[in-house]
Amino acid sequence: MKVCVLGGGHGCHAAAIDMLEKGHEVSWWRRDREAAKKLGALGELEVHDWRGTRRVPLASARTPGAICIVDDLAHAVDGAQLIVIPLPAITHAPLAAQLAPLLTDGQVLYLPPGTFGSMVFADALAAAGNRSRVAIAETGTLPYLVRTHGANRVVISAYATRLPTGIFPANAGNWAFDILESAYPAIEPIEDALSGALMNAGPVIHPPLILMNAGPLEHFESWDIHNEGTQPSIRRVTNALDAERMGVREALGYGAPHFPLADHYASEGDEWMYGRGAHGKLTDSGDWREKIDLQTHRYMLEDTRLGLSFIVSCGRYAGVPTPVAQGLLSLGSVVTGRDLYAQGRTLEALGLASLPRTELRALLHSGVRT
Numbered sequence: 001m002k003v004c005v006l007g008g009g010h011g012c013h014a015a016a017i018d019m020l021e022k023g024h025e026v027s028w029w030r031r032d033r034e035a036a037k038k039l040g041a042l043g044e045l046e047v048h049d050w051r052g053t054r055r056v057p058l059a060s061a062r063t064p065g066a067i068c069i070v071d072d073l074a075h076a077v078d079g080a081q082l083i084v085i086p087l088p089a090i091t092h093a094p095l096a097a098q099l100a101p102l103l104t105d106g107q108v109l110y111l112p113p114g115t116f117g118s119m120v121f122a123d124a125l126a127a128a129g130n131r132s133r134v135a136i137a138e139t140g141t142l143p144y145l146v147r148t149h150g151a152n153r154v155v156i157s158a159y160a161t162r163l164p165t166g167i168f169p170a171n172a173g174n175w176a177f178d179i180l181e182s183a184y185p186a187i188e189p190i191e192d193a194l195s196g197a198l199m200n201a202g203p204v205i206h207p208p209l210i211l212m213n214a215g216p217l218e219h220f221e222s223w224d225i226h227n228e229g230t231q232p233s234i235r236r237v238t239n240a241l242d243a244e245r246m247g248v249r250e251a252l253g254y255g256a257p258h259f260p261l262a263d264h265y266a267s268e269g270d271e272w273m274y275g276r277g278a279h280g281k282l283t284d285s286g287d288w289r290e291k292i293d294l295q296t297h298r299y300m301l302e303d304t305r306l307g308l309s310f311i312v313s314c315g316r317y318a319g320v321p322t323p324v325a326q327g328l329l330s331l332g333s334v335v336t337g338r339d340l341y342a343q344g345r346t347l348e349a350l351g352l353a354s355l356p357r358t359e360l361r362a363l364l365h366s367g368v369r370t
Contacts, residue, residue: 001025001182004080006073006095008032011086011112013154014144016067017047017056019084019183027068029076031095040069042152049156074102081179082108086142088302089115089345096124105133108179114138115306116197118168119350122367135176139165140199140259141273143184147287157285161275163187164259166196169367192364195254198314201273203307204245204261206299207328208237210292214335217292224289226282235265237324244322245311251318253361294335304332309344317347 003019005012008030016028030036045056045067059066070076077083077099087095092111103109103125111117118136125134145157163186167173170192181187190196209225212234216223223229239262246258263272265279282288294300308329315322333340347353352360363369 001082001179002027002080003183004029004077004083006030006076006083006085006099007087007091008035009087010146010148010154011142011144013045013148014146014156015084015086017045017154017156018144018159020056020065020067022183024082024183025062025068027062027070027076027080029070029073033071036069036071039152045152045154047154047156049159073098077102077107080107082110082183084110084112084183086112088298089113089117089306090298090302092117092120093124096121097127100124100128100130103130103132103134106175107132107134108176109134109136110180110184111136111138112142112163113140113200113202114193114197115200115203115302115310115345116194116350117345118166118193118197119352120345122168123350126369133172135172136168136193137165137176137180138168138193138196138200139163139187140196141201143186145274145282145285147285155285155287157281157287158274160184160186160273162259162271162273164190164196164199164257164273166190166193166199168193168364170365171367191254194252194314194360194364195249197310198245198249198252198254199259200307201259201261201264202299202303203311203325204238204242205264206303207308207332208234208241210294210297210299210304211328211331211335212237214294217294222289222291224283224286225292226279226288237328241324241328244315244320244325248311248314248318248320248322251320252314252357300332300336304329305336305338305340305343306345308332309341309346312341313344313346313348313353317353 001024003024004027005016020026057066062068118138121136143160165187167176209229213225213229242261263270308325311325312322
């Protein structure tokens, strides 16, 4: 199968490697052409994971057994059945506008995770007048715990073992899930894209960690929020926030499993998205000991501004109070000096807050705004 990976971040490196090693034909496009050119000149990626260390070849033309780095977006997506976009949600709007005119029948976009980015891409398709049969999927987490080191070394600490995934429109699931599962066998189909968006773990795990660790983050040169920063008091806040997310899901008619974040830390019970022991692998790697700028880091601009605002807006729509999410969002607004809800990815901003539930459900199923 032809797979295209868009973006140059940690997850994009891992996705390109993973898709190639699963036997797919991979094209890889990065907006930063100079960075792509430099990477291509190195000729290979060095990847380290549980299997050991190995080298993955890169090429500037379609070559069997190599990742093809392509500098033209239209060329990159041409003929791709699956387009994987493991990018922060803050990149969605400009990329969607650029990508929308290029998409064709039968293509699947995968946003891991999406923060309801499926609606952003769907609206871009409509604005471009593109009526192609395109499916947009989103899931609860990036399929990889991964960090890049230097120019071309990629360390993958863990692979997702369960990926709850919803599709927009939901009626495309009968063909889109076949494509998705051929690339990611860990995918577990769920109701629709809104259900998939409300599985996103980022807005649950990261805002409490950065805001309740604001002092050490601004004091020390680097700080591991997942190690020193995950203390019992912070875990209690995270659990309360996650309970709000799950309450919103229930109120909107989505049943279990809700993939509670507590399972990520547990040694028994239901397996979470990264499988048993993933938190230990993450902290043991040392790769998350870093400098986090609370003004610019994606944990604030993506998971807090976009992710928490989305949970709060869904709570308002469903009539479910979300005081922890709202409180963290308000703190984030003070820290950054900006109104994060007003700048957020809310149902109001997406033009959905006034829809009756029956119309929202019909839109999620058919993809057609009435």
